[in-house]
Amino acid sequence: MLNLNTFLVGLLFGLGLIISGMTDPSKVIGFLDLAGAWDPSLAFVMGGAVLIGAAAFTVAKKRQRSLLGAPMQLSSVTGLDKGLLIGSLVFGIGWGLSGFCPGPAVVSAAAGQPKALIFVASMLAGMALYNMIERRGE
Amino acid sequence: MNLSDFTHNPYIAGLSGGLLIGIAAAMFVLLNGRIAGISGILGGLLQADKGDKLWRVMFMLGMAAAPYVYQIATDPPAATIEAGTVQLIIAGLMVGLGTSYASGCTSGHGVCGISRGSMRSIVATLTFMMAGFITVYLTRHLIGL
Numbered sequence: 637m638l639n640l641n642t643f644l645v646g647l648l649f650g651l652g653l654i655i656s657g658m659t660d661p662s663k664v665i666g667f668l669d670l671a672g673a674w675d676p677s678l679a680f681v682m683g684g685a686v687l688i689g690a691a692a693f694t695v696a697k698k699r700q701r702s703l704l705g706a707p708m709q710l711s712s713v714t715g716l717d718k719g720l721l722i723g724s725l726v727f728g729i730g731w732g733l734s735g736f737c738p739g740p741a742v743v744s745a746a747a748g749q750p751k752a753l754i755f756v757a758s759m760l761a762g763m764a765l766y767n768m769i770e771r772r773g774e
Numbered sequence: 775m776n777l778s779d780f781t782h783n784p785y786i787a788g789l790s791g792g793l794l795i796g797i798a799a800a801m802f803v804l805l806n807g808r809i810a811g812i813s814g815i816l817g818g819l820l821q822a823d824k825g826d827k828l829w830r831v832m833f834m835l836g837m838a839a840a841p842y843v844y845q846i847a848t849d850p851p852a853a854t855i856e857a858g859t860v861q862l863i864i865a866g867l868m869v870g871l872g873t874s875y876a877s878g879c880t881s882g883h884g885v886c887g888i889s890r891g892s893m894r895s896i897v898a899t900l901t902f903m904m905a906g907f908i909t910v911y912l913t914r915h916l917i918g919l
Contacts, residue, residue: 734869
């Protein structure tokens with residue numbers, strides 16, 4: 637049941653990314669291009685998602701277990717650190733260079749777009765590199 | 775009004791896609807107790823010592839099915855990738871490394887974290903958006919990549 641729901645969540649999430657226009661890198665760059673012909677429509681994607689998400693997380697935060705009985709696994713980390721700030725900065729530069737963030741890149745690679753496949757392969761290499769650097773001593 | 779008229783208005787398309795993403799994130803946290811953060815789900819698949827691979831695979835299979843399900847209803851989505859191969863490789867490395875160090879991306883911090891009211895996620899989102907704006911300004915208007 638949990639795994640079936642996970643598949644469905646991935647599918648809906650992916651459809652949402654496609655319908656919203658997030659899987660079109662030139663559109664994403666148009667959204668990031670404040671000084672050019674700025675296309676603000678992608679701001680509505682986060683707006684719509686947070687509208688629903690805020691209601692769901694208000695309920696979720698009060699619970700120890702999910703409606704299906706799984707443990708509620710929300711982050712307990714608080715406070716800011718260098719990793720969060722520098723990591724987000726580096727991610728944002730990569731996002732601006734390509735127009736891809738992880739979700740849309742995965743969807744586009746699955747559709748067989750050669751350039752998206754190159755991007756995802758490189759992104760996975762970056763994640764593996766992080767594991768090598770940060771998890772060596774564990 | 776048919777489906778393509780509807781998806782051709784970028785504001786309606788953005789809002790309805792966003793609502794769908796919100797519904798997906800809501801279902802995941804309320805039913806599975808988990809955060810729908812794509813970089814974290816993907817990154818966990820690359821850690822050999824993590825035993826919880828199945829749900830991560832199921833999530834990715836669902837995402838991978840999305841473009842095929844979408845094409846049953848309408849034309850394939852438009853996608854123009856202006857960046858060349860070298861630029862994509864550099865960008866991919868930066869996105870992979872950056873989201874790992876930041877413990878999240880547009881979905882985990884931008885959607886779920888902000889929905890949860892997390893200060894870390896709000897700061898992360900402002901930081902990567904700002905970096906994206908500045909990068910596009912530099913590449914488009916100063917260097918002309």
